[in-house]
Amino acid sequence: MFFGMRKTISLDLRERILVSYDNDEGTRPEIARRYRVSLGLVKKLLQQRRRTGEIAPRHRYSGRKPLILPAHQRQMRVLLGKKPDLTLVELREAMALDCTLPAIHYALEKMGLTFKKRRSGLANKTVPTSPASAASGGGGSKASTRRNSSSSTSRGPKRT
Numbered sequence: 697m698f699f700g701m702r703k704t705i706s707l708d709l710r711e712r713i714l715v716s717y718d719n720d721e722g723t724r725p726e727i728a729r730r731y732r733v734s735l736g737l738v739k740k741l742l743q744q745r746r747r748t749g750e751i752a753p754r755h756r757y758s759g760r761k762p763l764i765l766p767a768h769q770r771q772m773r774v775l776l777g778k779k780p781d782l783t784l785v786e787l788r789e790a791m792a793l794d795c796t797l798p799a800i801h802y803a804l805e806k807m808g809l810t811f812k813k814r815r816s817g818l819a820n821k822t823v824p825t826s827p828a829s830a831a832s833g834g835g836g837s838k839a840s841t842r843r844n845s846s847s848s849t850s851r852g853p854k855r856t
Contacts, residue, residue, distance in 0.1 A: 763795040
């Protein structure tokens with residue numbers, strides 16, 4: 697069974713479904729089978745007509761509503777202009793937003809703004825993994841690997 701994106705049914709088909717229902721030509725499941733649509737669509741179509749009086753598609757009203765509005769975006773620009781080293785957590789707290797940190801991240805990314813990823817602290821110390829007196833790698837013969845490739849990614853010679 698296909699569960700991907702579905703096309704919106706035509707206004708003509710919507711009208712025929714409702715006319716059949718209004719003329720008592722069957723139950724909701726029977727009408728859904730007759731017109732090869734889901735029972736849920738028939739129910740939603742009846743509900744939409746009852747609530748709004750319209751049967752046209754309502755795509756502009758569907759989906760999740762954004763939590764970060766244009767007013768929030770303007771406020772983010774101002775806050776980051778004053779203090780560019782705010783972390784996402786600090787930015788969310790300063791704006792009293794009720795959303796996830798990734799939501800703020802994506803909003804900033806969409807706006808082309810950067811942000812600090814974590815609080816300031818001591819720098820990580822990098823420690824050498826081998827003694828300084830050890831020779832660097834690559835002591836094999838020059839013919840062992842092709843130039844600009846590694847032995848783990850090269851195919852090796854062609855066989856005939």
